[in-house]
Amino acid sequence: MEGLVPKDTRDASDVSTDPAKAAIGKTAVLYRMALPDHLCPSGQKARWLLERQGYIVDDRLFRTRAEVDAFKAAHGVKTTPQAWIDGTRVGGYTDLRKKLTGWDPSRTTYTPVIFLFAVAALTAVALSIGFLGAITWQTLGWFISVSMILLGMQKLRDIEGFTTMFLNYDLLARRWVPYAYVYPFVETGAGILMTGMLLTWLSAPAALIVASIGAVSVFKAVYIDRRTLKCACVGGNSNVPLGFVSLTENLMMIGMAVVMLWNIF
Incomplete structure (x- = not known):
């Protein structure tokens, strides 16, 4: 492995200087690994974050494992x-991010959903313009079907995390656990078939069934039982309410399925 990872070309400061005394004003002290076989990604991100926040970084690089071990012990x-920073040890990159940006990993956020739907919308527009030459009603259909694929993939990425969250509120899954494992495959598969407008007789009823169960489950949990839960829609361990x-x-899936069934009968 030696020599495969390039060394950081920036000069290392004197590591013998007390970091608490050197970290004053807008000067931050950062210790990070730049070994022959490992240039620490978190260390690089920490330096970039500090510089972005206006700090001059006293960059102290470890070149050997022995230096790393000695530092940890000391x-x-x-x-x-x-x-x-300011004479006080903040910690690693995660701690630094929390302190400098106010980032809170447990905070409720809609960011993953916004990005996902934005990608789905742009993909639908690209398909419409590329294949149809204009934005039409089919664009909306593609937006829904691509969203289903992306949402399904998020669930499949961590299916155990998804099923744990899903079992908190889905009415059928709470009676029959295997349904929680089946759901993301149905959603993804139906989305793929709907995007290609294939096997509508199969994809539309499948989407209609799972989406109807999902809509009733969510409505009951949130608006009737007034429960505060995290949404499994973008996979396990999300902070989306x-x-x-x-x-x-679920309503988008229902609407898409109904329209497609209407068109084939």
């Missing part, structure tokens, strides 16, 4: 990078 830490987003997902 400062009583288990990991690197480690950063100091259960409610409007999941209900919209």
Whole structure:
């Protein structure tokens, strides 16, 4: 492995200087690994974050594992990078991000859903213009079907995490656990078939059934039982609240399925 990873070309500061005394004003002290076989990604991100926040970085690079081990023992830490600001050790990249940006990993957010639907919308527009030469009603259909694919893939990415969250509210899954594992495959598969406008007799009823169960389940959990839950719509361990987003997902699937069934009968 030696020599496969290039060394960081920036000069390392004197590592013997007390980091608490060196980290004053807009100067931050950062210890990170730049070994012959490992240039620490978190260390690079920590330096970039500090510089973006206007700090001059006193960059202290470890070139050997022995230096890393000695540093950990001397400062009583288990990991690197480690950063100091205003004479105080902040910690690693995650701690630094929390302090400098106010990032909170447990905070409720709709960001994943916004990005997902934006990608689906742009894909639908690209398909419409590329194949039809204009934005039509089919664009909406593609937006829904592509959204189904992307949402299904998010669930399949961590199916255990998804099923755990799904079992909190889905009425059928709570009676028959295997349904929680089947659901993302049905959603993804139906989305693929709907995008290609194939096997409508199969994809539309499948989407209609799972979406109807989902819509009733979400409505009951949120608007009748008044429960505060996290939504499994974008996969397990998300911080998207259960409610409007999941209900919209299911209603879109229902609408798409109904229209497609109407067109074939």
